[in-house]
Amino acid sequence: MSAEVVHQVETPHRRIAFTFDDGPNPVYTPQVLEIFREVSGQATFYMIGEQMEKHPDIVKAAFAEGHEIGNHTYTHPPMTERSTSEQRLEIERTNALIEQLTGRAPATFRPPYFNTDSTLEQLVASYGHRSIGALNGDARDWEQPGASHIVEVSRLHAKNGSILIFHDGYGDRSQTIEAVRTLAHELTAAGYQLVTVSKLLEDALSTAE
Template identity: 55%
Template sequence: MTAANANDPNIHAVHIKGDRKAVAFTFDDGPNPIYTPQVLDIFRQAGGKATFYMIGEHMTQYPELAKKVVEEGHEIGNHTYTHPMLTKSNSTADHRQEIDKAHETITEITGQAPTTFRAPYFDFNEETVAITQEFNYKMIGAGNPEALDWEMPGVDHIYTKTKESLVNGSVLLFHDGYNDRSQTIEAVKMLVKELTEEGYELVTVSELLKLATTTT
């Protein structure tokens, strides 16, 4: 996340509060043949939905898995085609291609165009914002960055830091792609069980945006 944009609610939504008690679980960097199906199992059993910020080139490797995500009622958001640091792009054309090619890939494989975007590493600049606005994307952040699930800090850490940061309307960040995501799976199982018992609806980011009364 760039310091200049970190507090702009129109660019980087992390809490989308509405009248209903709801949160959005999001999963980055898939699809992954080991961990994405486990996430689907968790949400199928809980009767909830999630949003997957997939990498375009991973979708081309596992198109049937990407289709399955959508068929089960989940949402896929744009997370670029190769997961670069966008601010390090060699040109505006390269910058745009990462977003455009991912958009085309998601649309071609699933039949549904994405409506939200998350920058890899939360790294973006004014050029990124301008390009995403061309697609009418909402740029989405995360309300639990201290969970650090991508660093595999332990199940208890992921669970505890997420619970500490959670409020009604939180967008929660996890990863189902790259490396060993077994800690994330276990923490998500615990969180999904507990939050559903507490009466939270588990919805997609787009559904949460539709419920919004305030976005921060």
């Protein structure tokens, strides 16, 4: 199991992974699900344990529609500022909750704030998880820079094997929803398939073989 953070994968297929952090949120996550129904795509949701406890039905609905639920810790701390035992607790509590709600253990992990180091990456790998980054962090959708900015920056990073980050939790995410709706339809029309991160990782393995 590689401990390196994955921002994109090498694949000949026109596939891109949209990822959503910090949910589930009762206002915005259902809107994301609706967009992905419109384009017959799947996404990966990096959900926070505390939020999943509050909105378990949304977790179950997302999973039932074919989306992937990834580990984004239980309380969203800067993980490198926590002890190893605290890091383990964040990962394990969230893993247990995801498995309880979906019947499937998560395969991937995203560190809050992209805050990581080699020690944390090795710990994550010891659980059998890949650490996931993203190419379009400079879109900074969490700062509400405007839907057009989110679209334009994310578009620059849209290519085979890209992993893109957006946020459906905490604060007003209406700009993100507008941007994701535009991008999802645009990229699908351009021949891209929107898939889960795990699907992209499978592509990378099959290509390597």
